[in-house]
Amino acid sequence: MNEISRGRAAVTMIFAVHGAALGAFATRIPWIRDQLELDPVALGAALVAPAISACFTMPMSGRVTRWLGSRRAITLMSVLLSLTLIPPVLATSLPLLWLALLAYGAATGIADVAMNAGGVDVERRHGRSIISGLHGSWSVGGLFGSGLGDYVRAVTETVERLRRDPAALSDAREAGLANAGRFPLSRTADLLRELSAELTR
Structure with missing residues (x-):
């Protein structure tokens, strides 16, 4: 496998992993809602937080990518994005959940642009269009992550029911x-x- 093929495989995997992380997190939203006893309005207000913070951080991602380089930026933001998935699950109130989701959205905004920039770079060296395939891998990762997350949720609920x-x-x-x-x-x-x-x- 040459360098271009390795680069394409790596970026494809990054897209898939990001999709899987988002898919798995989505399966925890009902649990978060029940734990904090949120009504639909409060839950909707919390879920808009990532979009708000992402709008502010996306314009910064170009500077971050130029400063660190595409590969380092993708690696760093992937780690940060993974870490920001933890606080929303640990939040004990709506304000804390909102802050946690702001952090998650901020990391997502930069990571998304960095990933796509990396994909464009690999596409240029590859000599043909691969962006649609990368986005497809993100979708496949999302399906896998949501399926795995739902399976873990079901097992956890079953174990808890058997315990009680x-x-x-x-x-x-x-x-x-x-x-x-x-x-x-x-x-x-x-x-x-x-x-x-x-x-x-």
């Missing part, structure tokens, strides 16, 4: 024993027996 409801835990154990009886030679059956033994200790 002993009857549901007993039902799960009985279902596991029934499945083990139907498929006695399978590896799944062995695992279910082990789980059953752990639950009955």
Whole structure:
């Protein structure tokens, strides 16, 4: 793989990872709403914060990219963007959530422009249009991130429900024993027996 192909693969991966991060974060919005007991108006006011801060930071991204260089700017802003996904989940009030989302939007604004600038640079060296493919990888990453985030949410809710409801835990154990009886030679059956033994200790 030559340098141009490596550059294209790297930028494609960055777009996909950014899409996945946004997709995963989107699945936490209902949880944040429930934790802070936000009504639709308050939630909408919070979610407009990233757009506001991104409008202010996007014009700065050109200077940041020129100062650091495209590769370093993309790397730095990817790290910062990942870090800004944490505070919104930890916010304990609407004002703190608003501030956290302002920081997230600011990082997103610079990261988006830096990524696209990197994509244009690779496209110029590649000699043909690749920007649409990069945006496609962002969409694929978003689908993957949202799917993974929703799966984690479902597992977390199930574990929490089993922890709070002993009857549901007993039902799960009985279902596991029934499945083990139907498929006695399978590896799944062995695992279910082990789980059953752990639950009955």
